[in-house]
Amino acid sequence: MIPLPIHYEELEAIYGAALGSGQHTVAVTSADHGEGVSIIAYALARRAAAAGRRTLLVDLNTETSTVASRLGLEGRDWSPSDSSANESIIHMVGVSLSILAAPMAPANILNARDDEKLRVAMAKWRERFECIVLDTSPLTRLNQHNILPDMAASACDGAVFVVLAGRTPETKVSEAVARLHSAGAKIVGAVINDRHNPNLSVELCRETRRLDRIAFRLMDAFRRFFRTNAFLMQKI
Helix, strand or coil: CCCCCCCCCHHHHHHHHHCCCCCEEEEEECCCCCCCCHHHHHHHHHHHHHCCCCEEEEEECCCCCCCCHHCCCCCCCCCCCCCCCHHCEEHHHHHCEEEECCCCCCHHHHHHHCHHHHHHHHHHHHHCCEEEEEEEECCCCCCCCCCHHHHHHHHCEEEEEEECCCHHHHHHHHHHHHHHHHCCCEEEEEECCHHHHHHCCHHHHHHHHHHHHHHHHHHHHHHHHHHHCCCCCCCC
16 A cells, blocks of 8 residues: 555545545545555545544455555454454554554454444544544445445445546446445545556657657657656646
8 A cells, every 4th residue: 555645635635525624534435446445545544643633544444454454553353342442443653643453353344334333433433533534345345244335434424435547337336326325425525546547748658659760869859858747747
């Protein structure tokens, strides 16, 4: 997981819609796996912590739990129905950010799938933290081990929906949004992940390769210009 710089204007817009407008709990989710949910959730939590707000990032993606492990933290198992939901929280040194790794035992995962038990746990977390960010599993890849992302989102003040541009089919996006609406979740923003969409500079450089055989020096000069032009480097 590559951390997203918290000074990005794009992140500031997400933060403003999700946690900067009086809301305290937000779920980050997507239609499919690999869309960048954990990156956005971690960035949102770091941004809230940077504002001096006591923030808890909860990993509810039991299929591909990544937050704690990629930060080099050893998570402890927990259940929303007992004190372990608080005792297993890892407090980061020097920042107002704490991490709760995903539950592991099947019985604990089953408890976390109980809407009422999860809401009770979140109420207890709110007594200690000003902001809570939930990193959830994909909405269209449900299995017996997943903690239902639509249920988790409905327990929050809002949900941020992440879409990987150029990869996620429109049908999956529509299905995922329908699930959120059906659960009563409030979508406060959508993030378009442009990871696989090249900017104009990359596209122009690629096109110049076709003329390398007849005008290499000129094409090479064009590529140097394209790679350093701020306007062309913008995402499209």
